[in-house]
Amino acid sequence: MENFALIGFAIIVGYVLQKLHIFPEETPNILNKFIIYISLPAIILLQVPKLNFSFDILVPAIISWLVMGLSAVLVIVISKMFNWSKSITGSLLLVAILTNSSIMGIPIINAYLGEEALPYVLIYDQLGTFIALAVYGAFVTAYYSSNSSISSKVIIQKILTFPSFLALLIALLFLGQSFPPLLTSILTTFANTLIPVALVAVGLQLQFKLPKNDIKPLSIALIIKLAIAPLIAYIITITFGWNNLAGQVSIFEAGMAPMITAGAMASMAGLAPRLSIAIVGYGILISFITTAVISKLII
Structure with missing residues (x-):
C-alpha cells in the first residue's frame, strides 16, 4: 500500500x-539527466552482481525479450502505416516497448502474487528490462534522435x-560478489x-490536454503496452507450457505501465517529449x- x-x-x-x-521549465530535463546518469547506474551496480544464472x-x-521484440516490430509496422515522423516512431519504440518492471512491477505484483513472486520480478527487470534499456534504449535514442543518417560506428560509440x-x-x-559495505551504502x-x-519528473511534465495529432499515437502506444504485450506474454507461456x-509474473510485467526512465530518455533525446511523457x-x-483485469484472468 505504501508503494501505491x-x-x-x-x-x-x-x-x-x-x-x-515553482521550478524553472528546464527542471524536468535536469531531473531526467540525474536519473540517467546517477540513479539508474547506481541501481544496476547494486542489483546485477546479485544474480545467479x-x-x-x-x-x-x-x-x-520476446515480448519486446514482437512489440517493437508492431510499432514499426504501425508507424509506417500512419507515416509517423522519426521522432514519434522513436518515442513509441521506447515508451510502448520498455516496461515499468520495478517501480510499478514490484508493488503491484507483490500485492497480487505475494513476496514469493518478487525474485522473478527482479529477473524480468534485470535480465530483460535493464539490459534492454542499456542496449536497445541507447540504440533507439542514437538512431531516431538524429536528423540525418547515422553510421553504425556512431551508434556503437553512443551505446558504449x-x-x-x-x-x-x-x-x-562482479557477478556473485559483494561490494564493501561503504560502497553498497552509497x-x-x-x-x-x-x-x-x-x-x-513525470508529474512536472504531465499534460492532460494534448494536440489532436498526439491522440492517435498515444492511444496505439497504450493499447500495445497495456493490452497486446501481456497477450503476447500469455500466448508464449501457453505455447511453452x-x-x-x-509465467504469471512475466504476463504481469509485460502489461505494466511504460517505463518512466524510457520516457525520460525519449524526452532528453528530443523524441516527441510531450507525447512520450503523456x-x-x-x-x-x-x-x-x-493489471487488475490481468489478475482476474490469470490468477
Whole structure:
C-alpha cells in the first residue's frame, strides 16, 4: 500500500509544482539527466552482481525479450502505416516497448502474487528490462534522435558510452560478489532516489490536454503496452507450457505501465517529449485498471 501511495503522491507533487511554476521549465530535463546518469547506474551496480544464472530463472528474461521484440516490430509496422515522423516512431519504440518492471512491477505484483513472486520480478527487470534499456534504449535514442543518417560506428560509440551500459559492463564483472559495505551504502542511497525523482519528473511534465495529432499515437502506444504485450506474454507461456509463477509474473510485467526512465530518455533525446511523457503518465494511471483485469484472468 505504501508503494501505491508513493507513486500517486509523487506524481501529484510534480503536477502541482508544474501548475504553480515553482521550478524553472528546464527542471524536468535536469531531473531526467540525474536519473540517467546517477540513479539508474547506481541501481544496476547494486542489483546485477546479485544474480545467479540457471535455466529456470531465465524464463521471465526469455519472455521479456520476446515480448519486446514482437512489440517493437508492431510499432514499426504501425508507424509506417500512419507515416509517423522519426521522432514519434522513436518515442513509441521506447515508451510502448520498455516496461515499468520495478517501480510499478514490484508493488503491484507483490500485492497480487505475494513476496514469493518478487525474485522473478527482479529477473524480468534485470535480465530483460535493464539490459534492454542499456542496449536497445541507447540504440533507439542514437538512431531516431538524429536528423540525418547515422553510421553504425556512431551508434556503437553512443551505446558504449551510455551511462547505464557502462554500469552494466562493470556490474557483470562482479557477478556473485559483494561490494564493501561503504560502497553498497552509497550506491543504495543514490539508487533510492530513482523512484521519487522519476515520478516527480513525470508529474512536472504531465499534460492532460494534448494536440489532436498526439491522440492517435498515444492511444496505439497504450493499447500495445497495456493490452497486446501481456497477450503476447500469455500466448508464449501457453505455447511453452510455462504455466507457473514465473509465467504469471512475466504476463504481469509485460502489461505494466511504460517505463518512466524510457520516457525520460525519449524526452532528453528530443523524441516527441510531450507525447512520450503523456504516454508514461496516462499509462501509469490506466495500468492500475489493466493489471487488475490481468489478475482476474490469470490468477
